[in-house]
Amino acid sequence: MHSEREILLARDLPGETLSRARRAGAVRTVRRGAYLAAEHAEPTVADRARALVLQLGPDAVLSHETAAVLLGCRTWRTPRVTHVVRGYRRSGHASRDVAWHFGSVPADQRTSVAGLTITSPERTVLDCALDLHPLAALVIADSALRLPDPLDLEVARRMLAESPRRNGRVRARWVLDHADAGADSPWETWARYVCLRAGMPRPRTQAPVVTAERTYHCDLGWREHGVYLEFDGRSKYATSGQEELWREKLRFDAIRATGINPVRVTATGPGGVARVVARVSARFPDVVAAGFRVNRNLPLPD
Structure with missing residues (x-):
């Protein structure tokens, strides 16, 4: 039908034309009333966002995880809904694939990506910090610091101070205070979050x-205590060739030859977070580990 990833709206197509295309399997459903030619891959976050904006009109501003993806940020999980801010409350039945946010987005808190109006990096990270699980927000904040036009944390902090929002402020401030551009992956952010939640001192990334x-560089390090951590995810080995694995072995051997033996952790296996915390805590001097206290404002990773 179309060689580009053009969104086709049911309202713009003759009913019989759309029915024939659906019966023939020539289109994929992006969301209710919006389709994509079947020759393309499964609909992306950007496809769903574009479809919604085409249906709503140009006054819609995409936000939260949707804006984060469009900015080029990593997310903890692929967003299941499209987040949008509008200046009036919705009426009628809610759409399950849309997260509506009532409010306004000033011009200086907006930007544009591929013709879509979205919240700026600072507004995006702040919205996520206020509304999402703090781990999910921290993954986005870490990633936003690595953008070509990176997140300005001071601007985000100022926006938080000026926000009328009451709920979520403590967690949002924590996210902004602990965002770190050194995280190379969401799982490295996960490892740091788990350690910080357990009350460990803030580690150095890379x-x-x-x-x-x-x-060489380890994912996390507490040099003053001689503690270093490496996150080992299955994908790290699944996508690595033999030569890369050999280089990784030589790297690790060289690090251990200095007397440093990094804790290697994963997110799988029995015990989960508790197992990781126990293994890392055991490397700290007893007098230091005795002072660790779980931050009750930070929920366990979901």
């Missing part, structure tokens, strides 16, 4: 380790 060969 912590340097000087070896006889060169300076």
Whole structure:
């Protein structure tokens, strides 16, 4: 039908034309009343966002995780709904694939990506910090600091101070205070979140380790305590070739030759978060670990 990822709206097509296309399997449903030519891959977050804006009109401003994806940020999970801010409350039946947010977005808190109006990096991160699980918000904030036009944390903090919102402020402030551009993946953010939630001191991301060969970096490090952490995800090995795995072995051997033995953790296996916390805590001096207290404002990862 179309070579580009053009969104087709039911309201713009003759009923019989759409019916024939659906019966023939020539279109994919993006959302109710919006379709994509079947020759394309499954609808993306951007496809669903574009379809919604075409149906709502140009006054809609995309926000939260939707805006984060469009900005180029990583997310903890692929968003299941499209977030949109509108200046008036919805009436009638809610759409299950849309998260509506009532309010306004000033011009200086907006930007545009691929013709779609979205919230700025600062407004996006703040909205996520106020409304999402703090781990999900931290993943986005970490990633936003790595954008070509990176998140300005001071601007986001100022926006939080000026926000009339009462709920979620403590967690939002925590997210902004702990965002770190050094996280290379959502799982590295997960490991840092788990440690911080357990009351450990703030670690350094991409912590340097000087070896006889060169300076390597561990995912997290508490140099003053001699504690270092590496997150080992299954995908790390599933996508690595033999040569890359060999280089990783040499790297780890060189680090251990300095007397440093990083804790290698995963998010799987019995015990989950508790197991990871126990393994990392055990590397700290007893007098330090005795002072660790769980931050009750931070829920367990979901």
